[in-house]
Amino acid sequence: MSDSVITLRDVKKNYQGIPILDVPSLEIPAGIHWLQGQNGAGKTTCMKVIAGLIPFSGEILLQQQVSSKKDPVTLRRLINYAEAEPLFPSFLTGRDLLSLYINTKGGDKDWITDIVDILGIQGYIDNPVSSYSSGMLKKLSLLLAFTGNPALILLDEPLITIDTAAVDTLYNLIREKNNEGVSFIITSHQPFDEQKITLTGKLIVADKTITRN
Template identity: 55%
Template sequence: MQSAVLTLKDITKAYHDTVILDIPELQLQHNIYWLLGGNGAGKTTSMKVMAGLIPFKGDIQLENNISCRKQPVQYRRFVNYAEAEPVYPGFLTGNDLVSLYLKTKGNGYQDIKELIELLSIHTFIHRPVSTYSSGMLKKLSLLLAFTGTPKVILLDEPLITLDKQTVPLLYDMVESFYTKHGVTFCITSHQPVSAVSIQLQVQERNIVKI
């Protein structure tokens, strides 16, 4: 039996007196998962909990070896996350952020320059992010999510503000990192999986609805 990449155990997350997440146990094997749900369903909260970015009760184990609670730095090195609406310090350039991520994540599965060219970020990566459009910020956040050697990549609403030319490129990146490098993906989306093309359409058995 395939071992779990992520194991969520006794997870609860509440804001004030409202419980947002209550997950007694959930195991995710190597695969591509779509987390579907409407606004306010808790998708982003789920992603941030799995990324180890917000406090929660319980624990998450990466490959039954690295604890999010006990080894948070090591855990976050192998679990990458791209926000739905990324925000970065406006005075930093895209190059600054890429350099920071490379220092903390290490060398990646794919040359970062190739990914920059693929996503056509090279035309603006030298500029401060305060000058970026929402689409530019989205491309940068996706690029950063593919840095290093992650075991899990969490993509929160990756299609929002993304231009039509970049969507198939993103699908190719997901498929490549999944098949060639063994990366597990968890992706949130408002749209039905049946509307999505390429390999992601095949993964309908891995829909998690909340």
């Protein structure tokens, strides 16, 4: 079996008739990938397409087995996504959202509860998210991205708006999960500390397509 984590076949995305993404064929191997591109190039659109969160034409295969056409629900369960600027229903608490994700995606409840403490979320997880600062929302979003048993985690600008300790925790989580076989695609305008995580490669979004570098 191929070691690719994600395969894109004739994937196209238009907004109001304007082509935004056109990827004839791309295989992304398992590992940790840095998704790069200029502002407005379509990095976030790429992530949402891969995560199955917005409609597109074509097909995406996860680990050569799970098809976006034939089993989109399983695909979404096995791919987690954390937005650059997360928005959640304001009346829910962080614990409400965590319970929802655990019930939907499964996974190790004890492990994810430990991450609540390590990220420093325990002090406000029972408060409505309407009271959260941007940094608190970001930590919650990252926590949710590590719930369940994902094969692939997509992180959109994960290093912004969080403190230095949380960045170190994030590096540790990425390294731990990658050692367990989880792959990552990460956008970041800030360079990664390659002393802490080893990148498998870079993906470039330009001219409405994605290429491996």
